[in-house]
Amino acid sequence: MAKTDVLTLAILGILRDRPHHGYQIRKLLGVELGPFRALSYGSLYPCLRRMVEAGLIEASGDEPGNPTPASSRRARIAYSLTEAGRARLTTELANAGASSWDDDAFDVRFSLFAHTDAATRLRILEGRRSRLAERLEEVSEGLKRMHERHDAYTAELQRHGLEQVEREISWLDRLIENERSAPGGDHHGSASADH
Amino acid sequence: MAKTDVLTLAILGILRDRPHHGYQIRKLLGVELGPFRALSYGSLYPCLRRMVEAGLIEASGDEPGNPTPASSRRARIAYSLTEAGRARLTTELANAGASSWDDDAFDVRFSLFAHTDAATRLRILEGRRSRLAERLEEVSEGLKRMHERHDAYTAELQRHGLEQVEREISWLDRLIENERSAPGGDHHGSASADH
DNA sequence: TCTCCGATGTATCGGCGCGATACAACTGGT
DNA sequence: ACCAGTTGTATCGCGCCGATACATCGGAGA
CATH class of the missing domain: 1.10.10.10 (Winged helix-like DNA-binding domain superfamily/Winged helix DNA-binding domain)
Structure with a gap:
């Protein structure tokens, strides 16, 4: 319910x-x-x-x-x-709890950040980051283990996925950094102002 | 059917x-x-x-x-x-036709590249690329148009999405380049060999 | 040895989201 | 005057997901 x-x-x-x-x-x-x-x-x-x-x-x-x-x-x-x-x-x-960091859920929540407090923003950002870090672990582990078992295209696909995840993690790191250095909420522009 | x-x-x-x-x-x-x-x-x-x-x-x-x-x-x-x-x-x-470049379809097809001929690979790669280019157009156009209407977080989300798409396009460009310079199929490793 | 846990394995149910499709009305261009 | 495009509401079938249940087997530890 x-x-x-x-x-x-x-x-x-x-x-x-x-x-x-x-x-x-x-x-x-x-x-x-x-x-x-x-x-x-x-x-x-x-x-x-x-x-x-x-x-x-x-x-x-x-x-x-x-x-x-x-x-x-x-x-x-x-x-x-x-x-x-x-x-x-x-x-x-x-x-912020309860799976706010699933793929679909995250960007919806992110798009509403302007209406949230800094603590929640940070919680979501960090939750998303740790989830992504888990994936990174799994993928790179899988990449090592499959060395000989798969063809070059499959490997390439994995490497690309890995890079995408790495990109997003560093993006999140940047945002977290900004959020921390501007605890009032308004880190650039008019994020938490009404409009 | x-x-x-x-x-x-x-x-x-x-x-x-x-x-x-x-x-x-x-x-x-x-x-x-x-x-x-x-x-x-x-x-x-x-x-x-x-x-x-x-x-x-x-x-x-x-x-x-x-x-x-x-x-x-x-x-x-x-x-x-x-x-x-x-x-x-x-x-x-x-x-290769009929929406082989939708998000889900593409990686499935890509993972089967080792069992395809070079012409099909190229067709799919380029189809995907042009689809992504369309999106790029839409997003950057939207970004320009919304300048004042949205908050900084929404803009940031857009910028991130834009970057992801750009990344994938240059990845595709690299693959297309490889595919073109090695028409026999085997561009690195044992891509089209049986195993 | 007994026991329990985790991996292997098959299967279903309710519900939600998607693509296609239909229909209606207003708007503007030629 | 007409036709095309945009705004607008609505439904249907079906695929897919998450949760869940249940059965078997191998091995680690009491």
Whole structure:
């Protein structure tokens, strides 16, 4: 019951400042997380429905429930956070534990960093880093062990994966460094300011 | 009907040399593609069943269909390629078109490069490269356009994604270069030799 | 020797996310 | 006046995942 999935969290984050239509939510998510990582309508609308049922968001606008037959206007539904939704977002932002460092979860949480406190940011950053370090261990161990058993292409793929992980780790190190040297939160630009 | 999905292709590739149990298939896939990207049993067994139904693979071993009550041995099922399966693998390896450059598909195909001809390798490599180039375009365009509208963390996420894509493009460039300068296939080590 | 633990091994269930697809209305260009 | 593109809501089937259950076997330690 308490498990807030990533998609829900992302939507809560987008709806934080002002209401949006489903269509807009999808667009914004696509921009925020890069053009890849875009969610499809096949997940969006079911998720919105679930959130409405859970009382996290509210639908407003000319819903089909009110036919207004004269104007014949189509349904254009704007979703906005309820108090419960805003509360959920707050608690979820403060709670860094429980697999905030999975691949999908991490960038969603990262994109919400501006609304979090420095301690949580650091916790997530370091959690992600240690997870990546584990992977690094596994991959490089596997690389050693397979020396003769696999072809050059497979090895090349592994080496590339290894490099990607190393890159991301040093990226994280840079961010952690910045976060530590600016405990107030605002490390460059207007990160924790409202806008 | 003709659509061979990625998972099926990966399994065909693993079963190419010798039969394996489901458990082993999962392990091998995890090693080949890195410890992440591992498929779960919840996808493996259904996929194996589908492949058996499609006649691509064959199950052998003491199946539960033959109870052998005296020995009471549990089911340990070894899967092996049928002729149809081997044929499918061959045609699928030669066929580079139709989205061989999606994120998941690419590394599976790449891990099978040792069993392909140089022309196909080049086609896939270049297809992947141009797809990545498109993304690069989108992301950097988005980065420019959002200058004031987003916080520093979101921008940082974008920049990181951009760098990852750039990295992968130059990796691909290196591979393409190698592939071109060694048209026989064997660019370093024993890539296209049997083992 | 007995026992328990971890690796090997097969299998299913509920639920979620994706791609494809359909439909509707507004907007702007020619 | 028309057609194309964008905004917008919605569903269906199916693949895949995480969790879970259960069975067997080898070996390490009491």
